[in-house]
Amino acid sequence: MNTLAYGLLSLLSRSADSGYDLMLKIKPFWPAKHSQIYPLLAQLESDGLVQHVLVVQTDKPDKKVYSLTDKGKEALRAWLGVPADDPVTRDELTLKLYCMEQGDPADIRLLLEQRVAYCNERLKWLQAKIEAYKSPPNASPLPVVLLIQKARFYYQSDLEWAEWALQQLPEHGEEPQPD
Amino acid sequence: MNTLAYGLLSLLSRSADSGYDLMLKIKPFWPAKHSQIYPLLAQLESDGLVQHVLVVQTDKPDKKVYSLTDKGKEALRAWLGVPADDPVTRDELTLKLYCMEQGDPADIRLLLEQRVAYCNERLKWLQAKIEAYKSPPNASPLPVVLLIQKARFYYQSDLEWAEWALQQLPEHGEEPQPD
DNA sequence: AACACCATGTAATCAGTTACATGATTAT
DNA sequence: ATAATCATGTAACTGATTACATGGTGTT
Numbered sequence: 001m002n003t004l005a006y007g008l009l010s011l012l013s014r015s016a017d018s019g020y021d022l023m024l025k026i027k028p029f030w031p032a033k034h035s036q037i038y039p040l041l042a043q044l045e046s047d048g049l050v051q052h053v054l055v056v057q058t059d060k061p062d063k064k065v066y067s068l069t070d071k072g073k074e075a076l077r078a079w080l081g082v083p084a085d086d087p088v089t090r091d092e093l094t095l096k097l098y099c100m101e102q103g104d105p106a107d108i109r110l111l112l113e114q115r116v117a118y119c120n121e122r123l124k125w126l127q128a129k130i131e132a133y134k135s136p137p138n139a140s141p142l143p144v145v146l147l148i149q150k151a152r153f154y155y156q157s158d159l160e161w162a163e164w165a166l167q168q169l170p171e172h173g174e175e176p177q178p179d
Numbered sequence: 180m181n182t183l184a185y186g187l188l189s190l191l192s193r194s195a196d197s198g199y200d201l202m203l204k205i206k207p208f209w210p211a212k213h214s215q216i217y218p219l220l221a222q223l224e225s226d227g228l229v230q231h232v233l234v235v236q237t238d239k240p241d242k243k244v245y246s247l248t249d250k251g252k253e254a255l256r257a258w259l260g261v262p263a264d265d266p267v268t269r270d271e272l273t274l275k276l277y278c279m280e281q282g283d284p285a286d287i288r289l290l291l292e293q294r295v296a297y298c299n300e301r302l303k304w305l306q307a308k309i310e311a312y313k314s315p316p317n318a319s320p321l322p323v324v325l326l327i328q329k330a331r332f333y334y335q336s337d338l339e340w341a342e343w344a345l346q347q348l349p350e351h352g353e354e355p356q357p358d
Numbered sequence: 359a360a361c362a363c364c365a366t367g368t369a370a371t372c373a374g375t376t377a378c379a380t381g382a383t384t385a386t
Numbered sequence: 387a388t389a390a391t392c393a394t395g396t397a398a399c400t401g402a403t404t405a406c407a408t409g410g411t412g413t414t
Contacts, residue, residue, distance in 0.1 A: 038395060
């Protein structure tokens, strides 16, 4: 039982889902490809933690909709009682900045500008999510609110850092025009 | 040439180092065990990107001190010209919060309190780092300043989120005392 | 006496990505 | 026509962790 396995159980605790939808939903929290998820679901089923029913569709391919068993719920409950591993962020940008003197200053500037753009894009997406659950009929449950805010805090701080970092870079290499 | 390989080159661009020290230094940016680093350094050497000299020590075991070759520097320069991959954060806590209704509310509260403590600990460590380079003799180069600040922004925002999240939790289950 | 640090390496396993494989529906 | 989405699966490979292996110095 690795973290991805518990992650799938966690998603299923909110609503039954196909492997395909689980892949899409888990992406922001724990990236995984379908090639990792399908076999893992089969294993969780053989362990009795989830079960599936085949849902036949006419317009789209048939799908297997998985749901938690009592044993699965119990496994989740126990998992919530042990401390979470420390979060791990892998950000190539940090490694590139570490050796920034080795490269073209324009390249470094571009890397930071790309990060600013990326954060803005993610924040815009999150804002759309927030708007969607502001309308009373589909108010989001507390966990979803907590997680959306966590992402907002993260991207907002990274954005502010990247904009600050751009200002710390030496002036553009425009040598004074001789007249 | 994967990201870890470039990460090692990046560290070596600032100063020659042993595999052991590289492991310690790269940890905050790209976690890797010595069992991954030693073979990779050997491969980078056979590719002509790094070279090593054996440094004999009396009190401690001998070590191999690696440094960048010209070919290694050129590889770094080229790498800086391509966009950085999007950052990936894997945080078990997000998965646990997603299914928080399944567990004991006290467990959830504890998970968030542990996160608050962790962020405070990291911030304290970063503050010590900052103090260390405030004294003029050993002023840090720009990249190091940028990276320390990036980490500060991150842990500070995660801390603020976790403290906010604790307040969003339903009241403690202290049922009113019958008198 | 037991543990932590320094220092390097290999072997076995687990986790994650890329590629192979299929096939219908809908949008550009 | 070409691509994207939906939907599931396996095979091959790369990346990362854990375990095995050694051995001196310094600390509690």
